[in-house]
Amino acid sequence: MLKRLLFVCLLLFPVLAFAQQAEVTGTITDSTGKRLPFSAVFAEHTTLGTLANERGFYRLRLAPGTYTLIYRLIGQKQSSVKLNLKQDTVIDIKLAPEIYHLKEALVTDEDPAYAIIRKAIAKRQFYRKQVDGYSCNVYLKGVQKLVSGPKRYLKDNVIKALSLNKNGSSIVYESEASSQFNFSRPNKVKEVLLASRTAGDHASLSFNRALDIKTDFYDNLVHWDALSNRSFVSPIASNALAFYRYKLVGSFTENGRLVRKIEVIAKRKSDPTFNGYIYIVDGIWRIHSLDLKLYKLANINFVDSLRLTQQYFPVIGDVWQPSSVRFYYRGKVLGFVFSGYYEGVYTDYRINPNFAPDFFNKQVMEIPKEASKRDSVYWNNNRPVPLTQQEEIYYYNKDSLGRKRQSIQYLDSAKKVNNTFLFVPWVLNGYTIKNRNATQTYNIQSPKDIVFYNSVEGWGVNVAPRYKRFATNGKTLDIRPIVRYAFGLKLLNANVYASYRYNPMKQASIYGKVGTDFLDLNNSGTVSLFLNTLSNLFTEHNLLKLYQSKFIQGGTQGEVENGILLNGLLEYADRRSLNNLSTKSGKDSTQVTPRYGFPPQSNNPLDPGSDVPLFPRYRALSFSGSATFTFNQQYTMRPDGKYIEPSLYPRVRVNYRKGFPILGSDVNYDFLSVDVFQDRFRMGILGYSSYYFSAGSFLNYKSLYYPDYKQFRGGLPFVFDSSLGSFHYLNYYLYSTNRNYLEGHFEHDFGGYLLNRLPFIRKLRLEEIVGGSFLTQRILPNYHEFYFGIKKLLVRFDYGFAFNGNQKIYQGFRYVYSF
Template identity: 50%
Template sequence: MRTVVTAFLFFSCSLCFAQGYLLDGKISDIHGNPLAFVPVYIKGTTNGTIANEQGVYQLKLQPGTYTVVFRFIGYEQQTEPLVIIDQNVKLNIKLEPESYTLESYLPQDTEVDSSYVIMRQVIARRKFYLNQVKEYNCRIYLKADQKLLSAPHTFLKADVAKILNLDPERRGIISLFESISQFNHRRPGKVKEIMLGLKSAGGENPFGFNRATDLQVNLYENLLSWGGMSNRAYISPIADNALRFYKYRLLQRFTDDDKTIDVIEVTPKHENEHVFHGVIYVIENDWRLYSADLHLYKRAHIDFVDTLNIREQYIPVTDSVWVPLSLNFSFTGTILGFKYAGYFLGIANNYDINPHFKKDFFNGEVFEVGKNINKKDSVFWSNNRQVPLLDDEKRYYHLFELAEKKQNENHAKDSVKSENNKFRLIPYVLKSYTYRDPFKKITINVPSPAKMVFYNTVEGVSADVKPQFLKEYDRHKTLTVEPEARYGNSNKIFTFNTNVNYRYNPLKQAAVYGSFGSDFLDLNNSGTLSLFLNSLSTLFTGNNYLKLYKAKFASAGTQGEIMNGVLLNGQIEYAHRETVINTSLFAIGKDSTQLTSNDPVHPHSALDINSNVPLFPNHNALSIRTSATITFNQQYTINPDGKFIEPTKYPRMRINYRKGFPIWGSIVDYDFLSVDFFQDQLKCGIYGFASYFVSVGKFFNAKSLFYPDYKQFRGGQSFFFDSSLGSFHFLDYYTYSTDKKYFEAHYEHNFAGYFLGRVPYIRSLNIEEVIGGSYLTQELLRSYKEYYVGLKRSVVRLDYGFSYGENLPVLQGFRFTYNF
């Protein structure tokens, strides 16, 4: 019995020692007002935390003797001795404000000169400190809290506000998020984050900051960027070229132990640049950063928020190595009368600057989210939560958990499902109707009538019904079935086909797919106009751009990664193809003689007798398509839903091969090979981003092939155009398709407001400037060129450009696109 008791006591003591004791308290100013987000750390360690909005902090410590440091920008640093023996300790602190007295004994010109001398030293050491720590790992606690401060009562009714847990004045938390991650980093550019715990309630976080990687701020980098706020980067106050963009002023000097700290005010030379306001704290002689308090305002071209404050504190790991302890993003904003505010906190602990990662540790996986990490219990969060929850945060979590529990109760399943899936006529007319059964993991989507009805000269007024059925299985395997029924009132032809896709290994992007049936297909296999836009063009301008053919087909294919960054795809198809002709020549307010035949190679008038001459004979075609897409240095995220590819700063290459086989009744016989190089949104710092697409290809065998087998290009004859990478603005959709060799190149640069952001009144519109050009050469069209400029605002874009080529007139005009 004594042995059992002894073992129990030993286990209990060991458990207490492992969990440690709690140091907590409240931090306030000399008037007793709480100070929010004050960093607290144990001197000589990288163990620290940050106070919550009410100044309350907490820190787990083992028995021992410590020195606790309270350091807050704008207040004098305070240190307190602490002894932990066998119980929790409460330690309340009052901080005194810093006194800026430097100006009283330093002449103005000397002050300015001193600040620039200091900053030149800091800038000269920037690169050294950037590369000082080659690799490290640490534990990061992340917290995000977004609140609604007010909202128009007209838009946000009282009953909706109640459902959202807002008070009668439409105030309250709308999003709350916490996570614990193991963060691993190696220079240059190697990151691997493993999320260990997640707790969230409400909507998604603004900017998409859902992981520690998104919240990294390294002021030693020349440029800082956060994709959720701007397409341009921001210039660090200590960048190599910072003296071109910033003015500096020495505000104060104070001491921290034996170190002298300079407080430097940074202000932009030009207000509308991508630059910061604020202060940075510099350690003299070392010329390294001690802390920073920086601000971005709307005029710095940030999206979604009006102001953004960034506070970062550094602490020493050794005498010569300092690392970030805490990072605080706080923001305010207004959209359509909705005023909101929030913050993101990141606290790094337990740094190891000599982790000795294994050779293959950084394998491209940058973020890993394990299964059930959002199911951690209260004990886990009690031991790992760095920032104490406020009362309203506890209440918000509690209400959210109650709502989830109620939704999952068996007796509530049918009523909840019925309410969520209720059919509403007016919303359905504007957008599709979606039926979801979360318990059987089934989703059914039915497109709106606006997407079902269309008009073209081949089919007349037609209907195309294409619902989608999605079934999710264990391990996030999915089965998607898309039946499609189509009927034209003019040609009286009914077609039906079905597409099936089964994703059996999300981690390898592995799937098998197939289709069978009949359909009317675009003669340009790269795509032209949507059915909706072609309807508008035909009816109101008399331009029936879309050209079709009819096919009966059966195909099967598969895709999957054979290694990280190498995705293979293969498909086999047997099809019977038929030429079709116009059966309707109706156009609103336009003479039908402007309409053309369905033959894109010889676009006769639709009334010409030759318009019914077939483009190609009806025939059978057996073909295969294969491709290998290679993403260099591919990085990806793994979560329970599968593998998701991250944006890359490296180009991608795709090798395509097609072959037609003259067997089993097929009469096609050809071999086509092409290679594509492309990259989307290559970051160019303060100058926005660029995109490019280059493709070269050739038919090595062209014994027997027909127009649908040709290499097609994405043209742009209509006022509405496709702004996706690799599209032309003015090229005929069909005329220059080829069965020979070709070369095409496209380049586009989005300056993201670099120029217009300097223009008064216009800069508030957040308009982005776009320039670009395209080039094509092939046997029928030598040295075809396009150049254009454009303006983009959110989802809409308007371009003006011109084109010319050998034996072609110069074309010019406007092109418009939208991406709703």
């Protein structure tokens, strides 16, 4: 009986706690009655607060008691109301415009704002390190709207499908999230998602985590990955005077302190800098609030302009923390104008809490299962910023549609529509069939990846369907059979690959492959069958060199500790060289007639004019393993697995490969290499760098053949894969080695830092890239190349030079794809 009573009490406790609270609601307007959206409301001497919504309506829940409510909006005079809260209360507030006084006499050529900014810069480090850590609750809300669009696209069916108004405007995306955010200096963070809700299509700009909107202008640079490749200079950075001009607009008094309003003006429009206003509290020289803007010339992505507002408030004593931050953006794509905002409300601050020693354990975010299952009752009781009527209707319609979509009739109908075969999408991206709940998919590739031609096989087909099965716990099964038929050789190859991810929390899986196939002689990969087909048809140059392998292999991978990923593969293979069709003898030979009068080069890349096989038929039993070390690896834990965050440090991978002279195997070698690499290493306003360095050696090379050599990722055709660790101009096959080697690659993306300084050109928002690579090995001791390129979103063109020692051996363009 006692246990049952205790259980009932536990169930009722949240209800009773909520019942003990009262609501303060109302509308905030200016002196003319115009509603003031996104005004801040907080209870003085507490860390409880909220924001008004787009219609100026606010709601704040408080326990009964005596409070002084503070109402604040940038540009309006702060107002306060004292009340003894006993029950739900309505308080409508009118905020008067702030009156700025400018009493400083300009006795010198320098604006008085500069002296204020210098004092704020001098106090920057103090406020940046004022607290060792904190914990708070963060509410995030995002809304994106389609403002207008070309009438030729806004047909009745489109308007109905997107629930648009007749003029083509409406909400198309809405999201909310509630998190507990924890921070410890210098850079330890941990966020626990309490609730999450999303409706509509994906937004063009996304800040769906407290981590995403964390913005500290006491840092020299602020950065948002979703917005730009470059960092932006804070108006009070240590070197801010080199980037900004300042003008004192005026001063006003708030809570007995003088607050200075200073206009921030970027010296150069093309720099990663803001324009707008910063408010500094006189005497203590700290940030009171900010109202800043970024424009296209600052090279922001996806949007044309972004406005950021941030307000601080005293938490305890002289410690101030952000009470709210808001991003408002606007953009235009193909004639469609869109706008949106993300806002964050910070409440319930605990300064310098006593975190457990193991609290920060590299897991920067935890997303429990129940976070996405909160119902409308939960949100109505816990949402600090009220929804507007339009937002409520949008949620209701999406929730109604969601319930409808759960019915068997709808799922069957949707399955039929979604799986309808369409020829053009199939040609471009392949064809995918999903079952009713999207837990299983079947895919067949595009015809450009099925039909091929090369000098070894002639015309052929390579059919590679794929089956994937997804479980709710993140486990996946992936099966990929391949059937490859060469019409010129009248030869069929077939194999099947399968993998099973059995422990998503450890990235653990097993995989295997068995069958026969024609493989690239370069085991690092060269060109696709499609690009090689184009090269054959238009230039009669067969880039791809092949050999046949009959094999069986099996492997496994998984983390043994966070940041240490092991991978191992055992293979037994029977390999043989291949010749071009034109060099076959006998009654079944197929003679290729050269279109341009030149016979194709042989399939032996080391002797293009010879029919001598590159290597004899041999068998190989081999093991290959690797250990990848990611230092200080941070990750997000979701119900479906562990997701690694981008690393701030270099990663190291140790590779070992062994050929065993047993069970009929003809190989006997040991290969060891070490790779050091890092992608997108931030360089502040100068963009980011990427690099890859590798060194290795065959410790034992008693018996091995060309497919066992160390291969390098070269680059020959005009179309080039820009993956980290690739050469632009190196021959794919000539410089593979069975001895020592050292290679390096470095690339830097300036993110528009240089081109933005050029009139007219900067309007294109291009990114400039420079890079280089080198290779040292036995037969090519001093190869190096340099290049520069222009990038726009996912496409770029490079031009570069390749040298062997001091001798230039090549120069030319490369079209780089990174889709």
